[in-house]
Amino acid sequence: MIDFFEITKRALNGPYSAEQDFAMKILVPKLKAVVKKYGIKYDPNNPVPSDDKLADDIFQAGLELCAEVGCYCKDTSRIIKFTPEEIAEALRDAPFAPVYGEGADEKAMSVRRPESSEKPYCFLGAGGGISTNEDVYVRMVEGYGRIPKINSVTCPTITKINGMDVVAGSPLELLACIRSVELGRAALRRAQRPGLPIMNAIATAVTAAGKITGSSFGLRNTDAWICGFTSPMQVQFERLNEVAYILARGGKIVGESGEIMGGYCGGPEGTAVINVAYHVLSILVLRASSHLTFPIDFRYASNTSQEVMWAVSTSTQAITRNSHHPILNLTYVGAGPMTEMCLYEIAAAHIGRVASGGNIEFGGVAKAITLDHFTPLEPRFASEVSHAAAGMTRAQANEMFKLLNAKYKDQLPNPPKGKKFQEAFDWDSIVPCQEYVDLYGRIKNELTSYGLKFE
């Protein structure tokens, strides 16, 4: 596989394009062309299709898109291009089964396949959620550390330190990044899981300076750093600078892509194809150890709708059938903690993703945009559903998704916000209140009656 120096060279010297031309004259027409060439068509009756040919066609379409379009560097207005041979080589040489964590919490993340009975890797926690202050942050992360099926943790974003708003690019961002790492590590130790990897280093960081500075205050090479693309198929030097730093210290990168369905990639078909292209770009450009993907439905700013399910399911099947490089599917639900809708969304989304071959990251509760509206119980529930869904056929998952989706789809435009962590959990013991325990038990019983077998 070509090395990172070559990526940097191409970012500096590749063909020039104005940014808008890259999107409108290069990406959009090519994406439409490959969707048409392979006859890829969204099927509203089968949000979790069982069609291997469709999955393989989406994979091929994604590879063609990647080869014909490349990745746009925003800082230089140049395109990092790849030949089909370089893409094939990248897929051949891509990391597989990367190991994260230490001691009792050391675990490899492997690529699953559609309908695999192998339990998915569970990357659990805040998924981008935002916490009011450091006290909430610490309690939340300790709560995540106590989830039985957790394999790695996603820490929240800190929005204030010492009572001041954290401003991107200011010294406060750097200080907040340092504090995020120090407090996260301490909270996991309090949970008696000191070796649990922090896999979203560092959620509070906006700039490379923030991420690199915070890393020196307790991150280990057995943790992982998230570095992401900008939509559509773009990368910034800020991210490549982070990659340079992480590679030099021997750390692992999780390559992140979150395309917006309804944006430049169009509908479910384009979203599925571009997801595959990102998979390859993540290996090549971001030098990822694994790929994290979360297409978002622009109408709802969440990703539990039927259309997104189809795009996620088909692209996950496409990738897991044709690549040994592991992927994680991150879910954002619309509803907040302690609501029926939230638990239905979590169940529907994870059943579909796991049966399609995905590992999971959860999660974004209440769209991960409302302060303190997330608790450790939602990721715990997601991991339990995901383990129970391992081994389910795509046809079974398809029916189950439709059944559950029908219970919440009308509320997607205006989902209930639910309760704050401070309202849904006991502050001192970090356990859910009885009302929440009862709701969680009732929904689990209902899912059991539909055929889901919890451990």
Add this chain to the structure above:
Amino acid sequence: MSTDKKTLLNELQQAVIEGDGERAKVATQKCLDAGIAPLEAVEFGLRDGLKIVGDRFEKLELFLPDLMLAAEAGNQVMSVLEPIITAGGGESKSAGTVVIGTAKGDIHTIGKNILAMLLKLSGFQVYDLGADVPATTFLEEARKHKADVIAISALMTSTMPGQREVVRLLNDVHERESYEVLVGGAPVTQNWATEIGADGYSETASGGVALALKLVAKK
């Protein structure tokens, strides 16, 4: 209206919906040749076409590139009509002027782009300042274009203070009353908008357009 005129206006509308600028330009000329008043072409050909595009976008039948092409086709139509409307002493109605951008430190543009396109489709004159825009640039551009509205998007909690900075700057230079300030973006809430003294907030792009229309009408 005669059937012939209806057919010509429908053709104009369809060209706009399909984002075909050249066809829209030809259709506009045909409307004029058939004696259709320029303002009628704007109202029934252009505006209605753009409204249909906006509605279909909301239903996920059309996507951001379609919005952009339709808006460009609209520009082509106006390049034919505007000189005639102006020469006739008339005025092509603009819904208002908006300067829009993403807050300092924030490089996410898609939500902002969608709102910018929907504003254009609704008849606003839109000046898109792009991403990572300092407060001073918002102020300078708003002055330069005599804007009615300053719209600021932020996708991250740590770039939301960039929205507050714009409001503070407007207050500091005693120009707060000159502009309506709209804020939006995934983590932004009505509470935040109220806290920083913005004039409006919307969770969705279509809500943002409705709000802009309302605030400009009030001015």
